[in-house]
Amino acid sequence: MGKKRVTLADVARLAGLSTTAASMILTGRPDTRLSPEAHKKVHDAAASLGYRPNVAARALRTDKSRSIAFISDYVATTRFASGLIRGALSAAEEAKHVMLVLETGGEPAREIQAVETALDRQVDGLIFAAMRAREVFVPDLAINVPVVMLNGTSARFPNSVLPGEYEGGRKAVELLVGSGIEEDIVLLGHNAKQEEGLFRSETIARRFMGIRDAMADAGLQFSAELSCWNWEPNFGYELTRKLLKSRRPRALLCLNDRLAFGAYQALGEAGLKIPEDVALVSFDNDELASYLRPGLTTIGLPHEDMGRRAVELLLGPQENAQPDLVPMPVVVRGSLPAALSAQSVKPPAT
Amino acid sequence: MGKKRVTLADVARLAGLSTTAASMILTGRPDTRLSPEAHKKVHDAAASLGYRPNVAARALRTDKSRSIAFISDYVATTRFASGLIRGALSAAEEAKHVMLVLETGGEPAREIQAVETALDRQVDGLIFAAMRAREVFVPDLAINVPVVMLNGTSARFPNSVLPGEYEGGRKAVELLVGSGIEEDIVLLGHNAKQEEGLFRSETIARRFMGIRDAMADAGLQFSAELSCWNWEPNFGYELTRKLLKSRRPRALLCLNDRLAFGAYQALGEAGLKIPEDVALVSFDNDELASYLRPGLTTIGLPHEDMGRRAVELLLGPQENAQPDLVPMPVVVRGSLPAALSAQSVKPPAT
DNA sequence: GTGCTTTGCTAAATCCATTTAGCACATGCT
DNA sequence: AGCATGTGCTAAATGGATTTAGCAAAGCAC
Structure with missing residues (x-):
């Protein structure tokens, strides 16, 4: 009946250590001074219990969710969108992120909605994708995460991915x-x-x-x-x-x-x-x-390369601010x- | 610089009430005995501060995330997938849910990954979509949320949406x-x-x-x-x-x-x-x-109707367990x- | 043996909304 | 007056991780 999810506390208990220790070990902190035996005990305990961290709890604490939002005007009118999405999806998966897909139909109200929804969910980055390469309207909201324009440009967000x-x-x-x-x-x-x-x-x-x-x-x-x-x-x-x-x-x-x-x-x-x-x-x-x-x-x-590139740019070091032209x-x-x-x-x- | 997000506590403070009151009012609880003035004060405060609830915190507490996962074998090989996705997306938006899209390529390892990833994120339901209507392999994991098969069937999950x-x-x-x-x-x-x-x-x-x-x-x-x-x-x-x-x-x-x-x-x-x-x-x-x-x-x-229907089934009362045939x-x-x-x-x- | 550093680990605070339990006061009934 | 009931609201616990601050024991120097 009521078998709840395994929590970090369960792992720590089984390992005979504190949750602090368990957390540090499982998140792979570099500068920790925990012993090799402690590492082993925690990893074993986690494995034997089938521990999976609660993403909500982690997101609450860290403000990172390992997720990105793909906000596009149209996903339907596509032989286009699906390539972009697929490429992005695959790069996201490699980076162990998940992708929220949102569609706006190009309507400002829905665009605002979409951005708010995404930010509410602590996404780590936003991709604005346009089905036709163009200057894209981005709602004038405070956006505190990286943004990449995909198949479009924006004066406000210089990072963009375009076909060459x-x-x-x-x-x-x-x-x-x-x-x-x-x-x-x-x-x-x-x-x-x-x-x-x-x-x-x-x-x-x-x-x-x-x-x-x-x-x-x-x-x-x-x-x-x-x-x-x-x-x-x-x-x-x-x-x-x-x-x-x-x-x-x-x-x-x-x-x-x-x-x-x-x-x-x-x-x-x-x-x-x-x-x-x-x-x-x-x-x-x-x-x-x-x-x-x-x-x-x-x-x-x-398209597929472009989608992939957009995610890489988004999750990468955020340096260059000129359009990335994909051959x-x-x-x-x-x-x-x-x-x-x-x-x-x-x-x-x- | 450091303007943080507005929290419920901020709203409560401005309204001169407790967070309990603010929470109850904003989530629209039915049986509450809070006064109309209290309602007004809280709503006003929330509006003036531009309050947006922290989804992670809410998910942590309630185990619901207002999100669903769309797990498909291929999203690329598509004139198909995009219709399914689009329909699902639009129904999800109407139900104020967001949609995570995951692709598995039909590979069991990635399917397991996808389901775990989705469950980790407290999704409220899973859609398994197949690009070709068929009996779909669903990883043998404990799944504690509703599941709908889209353009495919599964012995384990009788709810499915198929073309007529x-x-x-x-x-x-x-x-x-x-x-x-x-x-x-x-x-x-x-x-x-x-x-x-x-x-x-x-x-x-x-x-x-x-x-x-x-x-x-x-x-x-x-x-x-x-x-x-x-x-x-x-x-x-x-x-x-x-x-x-x-x-x-x-x-x-x-x-x-x-x-x-x-x-x-x-x-x-x-x-x-x-x-x-x-x-x-x-x-x-x-x-x-x-x-x-x-x-x-x-x-x-x-396809679009089918995607839409799948989400409606998923978020609906979960009764009927026969395939839903879309004309x-x-x-x-x-x-x-x-x-x-x-x-x-x-x-x-x- | 005293004092300082290092090692190995933990208690408790924190993130923010929801929810349980319950307080204080008013009202109604007899 | 005494007791039950209703009204309007709140304190505190809760969910599960991360992180800060810091403790105890061991090691070392002299």
């Missing part, structure tokens, strides 16, 4: 050039506001910069730039269809995989072969990209003319 | 029949072991039963059943391609959206029009299904000949 979009943009162009394509490349998904960093995402602006710089370095120009305000498959489809009425490009550089997916559909209908007639490169490494035939070559968003992996599949073989490739040296 | 696969299976067939298709229907993704419930998922067996029963009720038989051991796009593609060499079916009943996706590709290559030449119905309501053209009509897995929504898109218009439809009366 500039390099990613460059890589996409380099892939095209590297497979011998040097003319009639069309950019699919151009958006002036995004390029200026005004809409949705600052980091996308860097992706554009990388693309532009690499094009310039290769001495190339896009033969057309197709604009849309949203990067969904039907835009990719419509834009590509319209394009094909007047010309037939050698390659499409798509700003994400869903646009590329739409483009595949339009190319298929037009009877064009990928990559023989038209080659494609894209961004994100959506699950989608591996389902297409041929597989879509894409510069992946390193975007190059995932080579069949949508480019051969040269490289298939399979995923980690970011190369350069 | 039998009805879902029926609905898929009824959709085909309802749009006037009565012959030459091919089943894509048959798998004897799954149908017997021996492989991966028990609940899939019920999906098959629903399909078979509804076919029988309509007096129909499949003109072919294409088997494969894995429901990925390339299987759908290859099987459909092979099929098309010898015959041209009127409809494909696909066991999930990814198979259907593969079928779309093969049908497209063969120049067949959907739904005029070949109609499709499928299961899951993957994000994918909405990207296809025409959109894929599919019987959705109600699978019918999502009508363009892959069936008209009759019903577009858009998502909630499960109809029958």
Whole structure:
């Protein structure tokens, strides 16, 4: 019936020592002067009783809970969030922390709620994750624990983890050039506001910069730039269809995989072969990209690495205050003319 | 500098009452005999100081933490997990609980770890979530809090939340029949072991039963059943391609959206029009299904509802001990000949 | 043997909210 | 007046760990 949990006092009693001694030994204090025999007795007692410390009691005393909060705007609209969460979760587990997940829907009231809830529970750190990389609103509350922005930035909290979009943009162009394509490349998904960093995402602006710089370095120009305000498959489809009425490009550089997916559909209908007639490169490494035939070559968003990195930063020494740029992996599949073989490739040296 | 947190004692002092009184008033005890003035004074004091109770202290005393643990095998391999998590998260928020998310990778050692970690933290309940509905291994530990199995079952813990696969299976067939298709229907993704419930998922067996029963009720038989051991796009593609060499079916009943996706590709290559030449119905309501053209009509897995339901069961009165079957929504898109218009439809009366 | 340091350990305070037991006074009844 | 009952509130114990302050015995120097 009433078998209560084993407490430190029980362990101490069995070991024939004080709770002080037991506590010091089990928490592994360094400067203690307790004898080796005492250590052994306490450890044995703890093991034989199956002692597990009461986390609430410990948190009450120490104000540390070995837990962190992952506060995100959306966890649903995700092929994104789950990667971030998974990476964070795994790093947290390694650091023997648990992770509270909170969702705010981007609503200020819920954001305040979430932060208060987290702080009430003595979390040792906060991660603010945004599903679209952007300047994130962080409620104006006194926060007395470390904060890391994940896939977003905040003026108040300089520590952030972002995808290395500039390099990613460059890589996409380099892939095209590297497979011998040097003319009639069309950019699919151009958006002036995004390029200026005004809409949705600052980091996308860097992706554009990388693309532009690499094009310039290769001495190339896009033969057309197709604009849309949203990067969904039907835009990719419509834009590509319209394009094909007047010309037939050698390659499409798509700003994400869903646009590329739409483009595949339009190319298929037009009877064009990928990559023989038209080659494609894209961004994100959506699950989608591996389902297409041929597989879509894409510069992946390193969500899992980012989540992991955020936790490491959070629990680490809290020094550097510049954004941590996580390299975007190059995932080579069949949508480019051969040269490289298939399979995923980690970011190369350069 | 050292502005500490406001404690209950501070509130009591400001209100000119004892901490006992403050505690009783703030926790909203029903049978208290404290005066209305006392109530007002305490509430005012708490508000003016911005008092927030220390959750650790409360948990220590009451053994309740207003938190639950969501223990899942995989959170990554997900278009699935995120729906479950999101639903659970939102129900937890409504119930003013927080949710710890733990991932085990299906490894027994980590499962034990996860349960211990959760219990150490005084969680008020455990949700064991499986990414594929199945009998789930639950570590053999003393668990003294409610447990709900989510998308899985366990002999030890009868409370579970599962998709209503039998009805879902029926609905898929009824959709085909309802749009006037009565012959030459091919089943894509048959798998004897799954149908017997021996492989991966028990609940899939019920999906098959629903399909078979509804076919029988309509007096129909499949003109072919294409088997494969894995429901990925390339299987759908290859099987459909092979099929098309010898015959041209009127409809494909696909066991999930990814198979259907593969079928779309093969049908497209063969120049067949959907739904005029070949109609499709499928299961899951993957994000994918909405990207296809025409959109894929599919019987959705109600992950979000399931997650939500699991939390409600967990925090509810703990009575019923039979599986809670959450209805699978019918999502009508363009892959069936008209009759019903577009858009998502909630499960109809029958 | 006196005085000082070191070694090995412990008593008691502390973190903060909840809860049990019960006090002091007022009211009602006879 | 005497006793029971009700009202409004509080002192103190409690939960389980960590941590501060410090005690007793042993070792050492001279």
